[in-house]
Amino acid sequence: MVRQFDPSQPLEMQKRQYQQMVNRLVPRPPVWRNCLWAFGVGGLICTAGQGIVSFFQGVGLSFLDAATATSIVLVFLAAFLTGLGLYDELARYAGAGMLVPITGFANAMVAPALEARTEGLVLGVGARLFAVAGPILVFGIVTAWLSGLIYYLFGPRPPLGS
Amino acid sequence: MLFLKAFLVGGFICLLAQLLMDLTSHKVTPAHVLVGLVTTGAVLSALGLYEPLVKFAGAGATVPLTGFGHLLAQGAIKGAAREGLLGVFRGGVASAAAGITAAVVFGYFAALLFRPKG
Amino acid sequence: MPAPKRIGSQTVAFAQPPVILATAALAGAKEGQGPLRPTFDKVIEDPYYGEDSWEKAERRFLQEALEKALAKANLRPEQVDYLLAGDLLNQIVAANFAARALGIPYVGLYGACATIYEGLALGAMLIDGGFADYVLIGSSSHYSTAERQFRFPTEHGSQRPPTAQWTVTGAGAILLGRQGKGPRVTHATIGRVIDLGSTDPMNMGAAMAPAAANTIVSHLSDLGRQVTDYDLILTGDLGYYGRELLLALCREYGYELGERHNDCGLMIFDRQKQDVHAGGSGCGCPAVVTCGYLFQELSAGRLRRVLGIGTGALMSPITTKQGDTIPAIAHAVVLEA
Numbered sequence A: 001m002v003r004q005f006d007p008s009q010p011l012e013m014q015k016r017q018y019q020q021m022v023n024r025l026v027p028r029p030p031v032w033r034n035c036l037w038a039f040g041v042g043g044l045i046c047t048a049g050q051g052i053v054s055f056f057q058g059v060g061l062s063f064l065d066a067a068t069a070t071s072i073v074l075v076f077l078a079a080f081l082t083g084l085g086l087y088d089e090l091a092r093y094a095g096a097g098m099l100v101p102i103t104g105f106a107n108a109m110v111a112p113a114l115e116a117r118t119e120g121l122v123l124g125v126g127a128r129l130f131a132v133a134g135p136i137l138v139f140g141i142v143t144a145w146l147s148g149l150i151y152y153l154f155g156p157r158p159p160l161g162s
Numbered sequence B: 001m002l003f004l005k006a007f008l009v010g011g012f013i014c015l016l017a018q019l020l021m022d023l024t025s026h027k028v029t030p031a032h033v034l035v036g037l038v039t040t041g042a043v044l045s046a047l048g049l050y051e052p053l054v055k056f057a058g059a060g061a062t063v064p065l066t067g068f069g070h071l072l073a074q075g076a077i078k079g080a081a082r083e084g085l086l087g088v089f090r091g092g093v094a095s096a097a098a099g100i101t102a103a104v105v106f107g108y109f110a111a112l113l114f115r116p117k118g
Numbered sequence C: 001m002p003a004p005k006r007i008g009s010q011t012v013a014f015a016q017p018p019v020i021l022a023t024a025a026l027a028g029a030k031e032g033q034g035p036l037r038p039t040f041d042k043v044i045e046d047p048y049y050g051e052d053s054w055e056k057a058e059r060r061f062l063q064e065a066l067e068k069a070l071a072k073a074n075l076r077p078e079q080v081d082y083l084l085a086g087d088l089l090n091q092i093v094a095a096n097f098a099a100r101a102l103g104i105p106y107v108g109l110y111g112a113c114a115t116i117y118e119g120l121a122l123g124a125m126l127i128d129g130g131f132a133d134y135v136l137i138g139s140s141s142h143y144s145t146a147e148r149q150f151r152f153p154t155e156h157g158s159q160r161p162p163t164a165q166w167t168v169t170g171a172g173a174i175l176l177g178r179q180g181k182g183p184r185v186t187h188a189t190i191g192r193v194i195d196l197g198s199t200d201p202m203n204m205g206a207a208m209a210p211a212a213a214n215t216i217v218s219h220l221s222d223l224g225r226q227v228t229d230y231d232l233i234l235t236g237d238l239g240y241y242g243r244e245l246l247l248a249l250c251r252e253y254g255y256e257l258g259e260r261h262n263d264c265g266l267m268i269f270d271r272q273k274q275d276v277h278a279g280g281s282g283c284g285c286p287a288v289v290t291c292g293y294l295f296q297e298l299s300a301g302r303l304r305r306v307l308g309i310g311t312g313a314l315m316s317p318i319t320t321k322q323g324d325t326i327p328a329i330a331h332a333v334v335l336e337a
Helices: A011-025 A031-058 A063-084 A087-094 A102-119 A121-128 A134-154 B002-023 B030-046 B050-057 B065-083 B085-113 C054-072 C090-102 C115-128 C143-150 C204-223 C239-252 C284-299 C317-321
Strands: C011-013 C019-028 C042-044 C082-087 C106-108 C134-141 C170-177 C184-189 C232-235 C261-263 C305-313 C328-336
Touching (some): A011 C239, A031 A063, A031 A087, A063 A087, A063 A102, A087 A102, A102 A121, A102 B030, A102 B085, A121 B085, A134 B065, A134 B085, B002 B030, B030 B065, B050 B065, C011 C204, C019 C054, C019 C184, C019 C284, C042 C054, C054 C082, C054 C090, C054 C134, C054 C170, C082 C090, C090 C134, C115 C134, C115 C170, C115 C184, C134 C143, C170 C284, C184 C204, C204 C239, C204 C305, C204 C328, C232 C239, C232 C284, C239 C261, C284 C305
Parallel strands (some): C019 C042
Antiparallel strands (some): C011 C184, C019 C170, C134 C170, C184 C328, C305 C328
16 A cells, blocks of 8 residues: 555655645535625626616716716625625625626725724724725735837827817 | 627636636636736726727726726826826826725625625 | 754643633634534624724734633633734734733734644643743634735625635634643644745635645654644644645655644634635634634544644735745644543
């Protein structure tokens, strides 16, 4: 019998053998089920979003404004559900389906802020609002800034005098 | 039809993100996936590839975080076109200001009104 | 002259084994829905326990458990020589604040989830060494305080992998005495810090199993005992996958734990019904199972000799983010009816 773990080997070898044992034993997450949930719930949130966009377009907003208004509505709903303690319950199943839409961004801001209430409004809520969502803003803004800069340096020149 | 396209495209973006989380090492956390999506959205947008997706799928492309990246990048690029270097700095956040402000304001008031259940 | 009570590489044998005079186990709502409910002194449904923060609630859990153990033995805090306690929070604040309230000379401990066994081993040494008549030991954890410190905010919508464990909300307390009636602590094996290169903070069982195996094997070989010398070998919070790894590792060392082994993290919840993935974890997990179930089984004589092993993962969110592997520790104590 080949030993899967040999305690008489040097530590580095033991580590390698042990991590192989762990990898053999540890199950993958239920990928198919997770994907189905993510696709279904994520799709539904976007469909609902489309419904709200269409409504705002119906009352005369441009697509861009309607999409912005929709973001505000979705962020409000996500903040509300997070406050009620329901968002994480749903996301346990929906996974990326509730993480990736703008609602997930809102949840990432509200969740740490709620808990930090006990540490006060300034050092608690104020400081922790961006604890989880901060990186999204940082990388989004930096990438956008770089895009704008590249456009400014190498993009088509605006006509003179405009 | 618009709704079906929103469902399929939005769902597909979420599915991709789920695969990223489930099939990669534990070192790829949800935060990494979200940062990846917003960055990807911004880059695709800058390359002119995201706007067609928005035309096709509407909210299916604007609601996921890639759409947030798109919004930021378009803002910065349009700002650059309109106002030059100043617009590069102003455009991105300005275009996404409504969503960010909503999250801050609603987050703040939610923290005042609700007590987390744990 | 070698230390007279020291045996082998890391084990001590007590000349006059200290007695567990009383215990107390307080558990939270989810633990109360589990199979061990009848063994708890009290199930507290409100995660805030009437306080305005989870941290204060955890502190109250621990303080009340300590006070309950004292009351059961009809002792006042002034009669106790030392309080040994610890928890999972930064600066072990739950234990520090409970100690402030009780006013007993206090030694704060940090052994992560192994703390209650670290306390048992040290408390028994203090008593058998002639330094104390009574030692009070306690440890606690709270799902929400631990989640927020080590992982994500509790209301954040994140998915847990199958290896994730559920931090137990609960506190356990043990009153050890020099003499009296009750189960006795006959031996203790202090563990070494063991690290076989695990990096996944969502798989603590895998990080801790090598430490548990190391301590169990050292213990058995120090005393020249076999697995069958024990009615039960009870680990703290390895969970389902950690247990599988422990059994496999011990097999490689030539010990077949098999049916004699159980894990507090597997006993405290019903994994089929309670959505806790790989099982329970946290300081409170071994604390409430040891102070509830195990103490009652030993007192009733249904178990005669038990090897209890606390297992702790010695990491912090910062070391994990900096790419460090997760060191772990396990302390073992022999309890006899």
